[in-house]
Amino acid sequence: MLRTHQTLLDQMKISDAEIQSRLELAALSLSHFELLKDVLPLINSQIDSIVERFYISQLAIDEIAVLIGDVDTLNRLKGAQHQYILDLFSGQYDSTYVNNRLRIGMVHKRIGVEPKLYLSAISSLKLILFDVLDNSVVDTDVLVETKEALDKLFYFDTTLVFDTYISSMISELELAKKKTEMYANSLEVKVSERTVQLEELAKKDPLTGINNQRAMRELAGILLSSVARRKASFSLIYFDIDNFKQVNDQHGHLKGDEVLKVISECIRQHVRESDVPCRYGGDEFCIMLPDAETQSAQSVAERIVASFAEVYPDFSLSMGVVETGPEQHMSLDEMITIADKKMYQAKTLKGSRIIT
Numbered sequence: 001m002l003r004t005h006q007t008l009l010d011q012m013k014i015s016d017a018e019i020q021s022r023l024e025l026a027a028l029s030l031s032h033f034e035l036l037k038d039v040l041p042l043i044n045s046q047i048d049s050i051v052e053r054f055y056i057s058q059l060a061i062d063e064i065a066v067l068i069g070d071v072d073t074l075n076r077l078k079g080a081q082h083q084y085i086l087d088l089f090s091g092q093y094d095s096t097y098v099n100n101r102l103r104i105g106m107v108h109k110r111i112g113v114e115p116k117l118y119l120s121a122i123s124s125l126k127l128i129l130f131d132v133l134d135n136s137v138v139d140t141d142v143l144v145e146t147k148e149a150l151d152k153l154f155y156f157d158t159t160l161v162f163d164t165y166i167s168s169m170i171s172e173l174e175l176a177k178k179k180t181e182m183y184a185n186s187l188e189v190k191v192s193e194r195t196v197q198l199e200e201l202a203k204k205d206p207l208t209g210i211n212n213q214r215a216m217r218e219l220a221g222i223l224l225s226s227v228a229r230r231k232a233s234f235s236l237i238y239f240d241i242d243n244f245k246q247v248n249d250q251h252g253h254l255k256g257d258e259v260l261k262v263i264s265e266c267i268r269q270h271v272r273e274s275d276v277p278c279r280y281g282g283d284e285f286c287i288m289l290p291d292a293e294t295q296s297a298q299s300v301a302e303r304i305v306a307s308f309a310e311v312y313p314d315f316s317l318s319m320g321v322v323e324t325g326p327e328q329h330m331s332l333d334e335m336i337t338i339a340d341k342k343m344y345q346a347k348t349l350k351g352s353r354i355i356t
C-alpha cells in the first residue's frame, strides 16, 4: 500500500498495545491522566497568554524565528500549539493523540527543525506550564504530582516525535539507496553496451568499415575448425591495388582513401553472408570463403574486379586465390603465404589478374 494511504501510526506499526506499552514505559497511569484532566479548565482559561508567552520565548531564538519566517506561519503554528496544549490536558492519550504527535514530528523533520530546537521548545513550554500551575494550584501535593504527570507526558511525546524523525530519516536513506542502486544499474547497462560497441569498433577498419586483420584472425580460427570438422573446402582471396602509391602521390591521400572505400564496397556487394572480407593492411585485402572451392572463389574475385573496373577503369587489382580442404586444412598463415606469392605472380602481368 502507498505510504500516502496509510496513517503515520500504520506506517510506524504503532498499535493500541504499543501505545499502552509506551505509556507504561513513561510510568504514566490513569491517576496521572486524571490529574492532568483536572487542570484543563485552568489551562483553558489562560491558553492565549500561554501560547503568547511560548512564542515570545521561541521568537527570541534566531534559528527558530528564521524557520517560522512569516506572520501567517506564526499564526498557524499558534493555532496548532493552542490545540496541542489543550490535548496535553485532555486525559486521553489514545491513538488519535499519538498520531497527532507523530505528525508533529514529521512536520518538524520536513521543515528542518533540528531535534535540539524541538527539545528546547518542549523545555520552554514545560517551564511556562509549570509556572502557570505553580501560580494557581494551591495544594502542594497535587501541584507536585500534576507537574510530574506533565513531565512524564512530555517524555512520552518526545519519544514519539523522535521515532518519526528516525523513521523519516530511514525512509530518506532507503530512497537514496534505491536511487543509487538504480543509477549503478543504469551505469552497468551503459558500460556493457559501450563495451560491446568498443569491442565491435576494435574489430573494424575505421576507413572502410570491414574487419581488420585482428578480427580476421579471430574469425579464421572459428571458420577453419568448422570446415575441418565438416570436411569442407575453404578458400582465400588475397589482393592489392596495383601501384596504389601512385594514386596517393598523384591524386592525394583523400583520393586514395576513396579508392579503398570503393573496393570495400565492391567486396561487400559480391561476397556471401558467410564470407569474411577484411582489410589486411594498407592497400591489401583478404576474403575468407568457407565452403567455397577455388572455382567459386575465382568467380567472386572476377566479380569484384569487374565492379571495381566500372568505377576505376584505369586501376588494376592483383589477386591470388588459394583453397584448402576438404580433407586436410592449412593454417591461415600458410594460406596467406601461398596467396601472397600468387598475388605477386599476378603483379608481373599487366592489368587485373587472378592467379589460382
Ligand SMILES: Nc1nc2c(ncn2[C@@H]2O[C@H](COP(=O)(O)OP(=O)(O)OP(=O)(O)O)[C@@H](O)[C@H]2O)c(=O)[nH]1
Pocket (backbone or CB within 6 Å): 207, 240, 241, 242, 243, 244, 245, 246, 248, 252, 253, 254, 255, 256, 257, 260, 281, 282, 283, 347
Ligand atoms: N590513401 C591511403 N593510402 C594508404 C592507406 N594505407 C596505406 N596507404 C598507402 O598505400 C600505399 C601502398 O604502397 P605499396 O605498398 O608500395 O604498394 P603499391 O604502390 O600498390 O605497389 P604494388 O603493391 O607493388 O603495386 C602506400 O603509399 C601507403 O602510404 C590508407 O589508409 N589510405
